[in-house]
Each structure stands twice: as structure tokens, then as C-alpha cells.
Amino acid sequence: MIPQSELKSRIEDLTADFQNQVADQVMSPLERAIKTWSFQEPDRLLGSFAVFSPLSLGVTNISTREYYTDPWSFYFIQAMSVAKFGNETPLMYGDPYNIEIEAMGGKVKFPEDSIPHLGEPLLKEAGELGKLSIPNPRSDGRMPLMLEISRMHKTYLGSMVFAPVSCSGPFSLAVGLRGYKQILKDIRQDPAFVHELLGFCCRVVIAYGSALRDVHNASPTLQEAWSCLPNVSPKVFHEFCLPYISRCVEALRNPNTGTTGTVFHGYGVSLAPDWQSFLRTVCATGLSAIPLMEEDVSGLRGYGTVDVAEYKRICAAQRVVVMSFLHTDTISAGPPERIRLLVLDMFQKAGSGGGYTASTTWPIGAPVEHMQAFIDAFRECRYPINAKMA
């Protein structure tokens, strides 16, 4: 384990290095993000990539376990992704689906070389719901660690780079508490209990999310992958997901700026029988940004295809930013030119007028030149859009 003093020193060096880089740029990534979220065109496309393990960046002397349990190790890796590799939106979270459940007493396993995962569902019997209490974000589980990481960001890179905080969405939290198979059974056999559970989950999300928001001065991203199609059907989504997501989005609105957070439940839109209508409904939850996954664009893994330009139009009409995400398979497989063309093509279709970003995840073992192709590509996407660029 690298001593805290050394990590602190390295983070300070990375911050100074990045300050010099920003001095040579037309805009800082933070200014680029503000323009993008205001539906104005920045100097160029805002690009980012998620890092879920130090191994992705080739760092071998910080274990995955240390990364998830030590704020200095975590922030060092995120700062490195910014200053050394050009990430413009580092994440101030790693395993958001585990945090609330761990803080309520759930067991999380921390393997040395893999991301943390939950043990058995905490809520084995429906009747046990009454025994659960709302966790205290300042003392329970790793919630204080997440707040600390957010404070560190303010101290170091916060004036130059926006870095979202995150908590679980209400439906995904309910799935984490009961298990996916069981919640589907509950929906079939005891829908009243599921509504009661979701009400409780909203209270947990709002308590933790408010603490994150107050430290960070920005609304948290709600992680809601479990509420995506095909994990739920449109019918289940409308009854058990939509109203609770809306409740949390509104409750976590930033009182200073009036803005809401992102809801990460974009994939699977292409599977809806009427995807345009479904997307409008999702946007109406009041969220500020939504992903557009490559699966839904290219029909990967059995997904359908949506028209990227139309997707953007629908979202922009409701002032919802579109965050496109290249699939990890694409980054792993390459080749670099294909990655470049995908980024450029989607930017041409959806970039106009701002309100659009490019993202991916850096998979462990992916060739550096593939990630570099992604980074070079979003840097190549300049405003105003040149129709002949791609």
C-alpha cells in the first residue's frame, strides 16, 4: 500500500500538472461541462471515461480493494485519469449499488483484484423491512468515505473538472435489498409490499443523496441500471420505477442552482415498443442527463437501433443532456480507427447545439492505443461542427 503522504504528494503534483495543461486550453473541462449542460456549444466535445480499477490505468501497486476502501488511493487514480490520460469527467464513486446496503448492515465482499460485490440479499423476508433504518451518511458504512472523496475533489481538481457523485436509484436499491429474482416474484405476488419497499428506498436515497449534494454542491447521479429494459418491462417500469425515480430526482434538486442530477438508466430504450414515447417519459422524470448506449445505436447484444439524431432531438426538447457511451467490447476490440469513426459519427449526428457528451469505460486489459483513439477522437470533435469532418 502506498503511504497516504506519498499519495497526497502525487495528487498535488497531478493537480499542478493539470493546472498547466488547462492554462493552455481555450476552456477547462469544467467550463466545457457548464456550456454543454446549458445547451450551448463549447470549444469542443466533452469526453470522459469511467475507471473501476487501478489496473485499467496500468497501476499495479494499489489493489482494487484499496481503491474502494481508501479515499486517497481512490482519488489518486481518478486524478491520474484526468491529468495523465485526459479524462474530463472523473467519477467520485466506484460501486454505487453497494454503498446504501452496506450502510444498512449488508455484507460487501472486497476481493483484492475484482470490484466489490454484495453478499446475500439483506432483506430475506418481506416482514423484515420494518427492522431496517435509514442510514446516517456521516457515520455508516463507506458513506463518510464517499463524502470525503467529494471534499478532496473540491480541494484539488474541483475548480477545473466536474466530477459527479452518485447514489443508487430507488428501484435498483430495492433489487439490491431483495435480489432480482425475488423482486420480480414480489411484483407478481405482492405488489403492495414492493410499493412499500420502494417508498423506504426513496427515503434512503434522499437522505444519502442530500448529504452528497450538500458537500458537492451538485445533485447526485442516480444509478438505475436495474430499471432499464429488458431488466423490467415497460409496464413494470411505469408502475414501479418511474414514480419513485421522479420523487428522488425532484427531492435531490440543487437548491442553489435549481438543476437536477443525471439518471443512469439509458440502455434498452431501443427495446421499447415505441422508443420515442418511452424516451419522452423517461426524460419527464426531470433528470438533467441520460445515457445513450452504443448497444441501442448499433444493435449490439440483441438490442435494437435508435436514430441518434432523433434521440438527441427528443432529449434536447426537454433540456436533457445526452451522454453517449461506447461499449467496453468496442474499446477492447478496436481497431483504433473504428473507435474514432464511431465517436465522430455520433458527434455529427447529435452534437449540434451542445447538450451532448462522449463517454466509455476503460476496461481492464484494453490496449492503451484503443483508449487513446477514443480520447483523440473526442478532442477532434470541435465546434462548430464541420459537416465533412467524419
Added chain:
Amino acid sequence: MTDTPLKDLMEAVIEGKEELAAQAAGEALSIGVTAEEVLNAISAAGNKIGKMFEAGDCFLPELFAGAEAMNAAVEKVVPELEKAFVQPRGTVVIGTVEGDVHEIGKRIVCAMLSGAGYRVHDLGTDVTAEQFVAKVRELHPDIVAASAYITTTCQRLPSIASALRDAGLRDQVKYLIGGASVNNGMVAWAGADGFGENAAQAVTVVRSLIEDLKGGQR
């Protein structure tokens, strides 16, 4: 003999009604429908749900409910199959790789394979290569199927093929891989014989791999 109980059975499976599926399977057997015919009906219903899922006409909740109904119906049939000495179409040892606790897709695959007449031994999640090998030694299955959900854990897939090879068992089984972080391009890298993109496809690939194995074309 009437087709009605089998029709009821198929409808119950497709609609994901566990109790009705078990009841219809029991009724079919009680009026003299053979266990094999009941199994074929369960399998046909499973295929239909799989096709509906692939076509976007149903979603995972319906697929899961259908899988549960298939399981409930298969449980009624198994004792009859054993009595009638009906051989399973093959034996599959399946598990999620070491370090990975995701099992939703795997459970659906298990249910659909059972419904299609295969004997399935589910080793659960977080299964080491050594555990796969030990089970292969014990059961002599036709197929070893490994699932990996995340990019970190799919790195374990080649170690299963290596462990089978080191144990001298690789030529006796076919190795199938699947899961959210796995794709067809990984088959050679993982030392596998096939890839199932989803549960319905896994059943088709298992059928084809077993034919291949029994045809001695390895």
C-alpha cells in the same frame, strides 16, 4: 389422448404461472401423456418465450417467470422420466466464474436447458476452475458452461479450459461460455468451443456441441 393438458401447460409456461404449469404437467401425466411428450411441450414453450424475448415481444421479468414455470413443470416430470429410464439429452455442468456473483442469466439458461431435456448441475456463483474440474471428474458431463458478467471476471474463462486440459479432461467435454461481458470473439481466446449470447441461443449451441461431441468430431 387429448392435447388440452399440454396446451394448458404451454400456456402456463409462456404466461409464467408456476403453479398452473406444475398442475398442468401433473394432469398430463395422470391421463397417460408420456413424460417425454410433457418435456417436449415444456421445451417448445421455452423456445417460444426465448423467441419472443429475442424479438422484443417480452422482457426479462416475463422470461424469468417463464423459466420458473418451466422449472416447476420439469420437477413434476423428472420422477416419471427416471421411472421410464428416459435418458436426458445430455448433461451440463454450469457455473459463474470465480470472483463473480451474478447469476440471473445463468439461472435462465439452467431453466431452459432443463426444460429442453438436459440434466443440469448448477454449481452456483464464484466457482473456481478447480471446482469445475472436480465436478467434471465426478459427473462426466457433456458440457461445461461458464458465465462471466464483468470484464474483470471474464479473465477467468481461459483458466477453466486450462484446468480441464491439465486434468486430462478437455477432450471429454465441450466448453461453452456466456454472460454480459463475453462475446463470440472470445471463444478462441478462452479455449472454449462455443458462445451463447442468450438463454435461447445457449440451448441451441448446447444441442449442436453435444452432437459434435457424440459424433467424435473434436
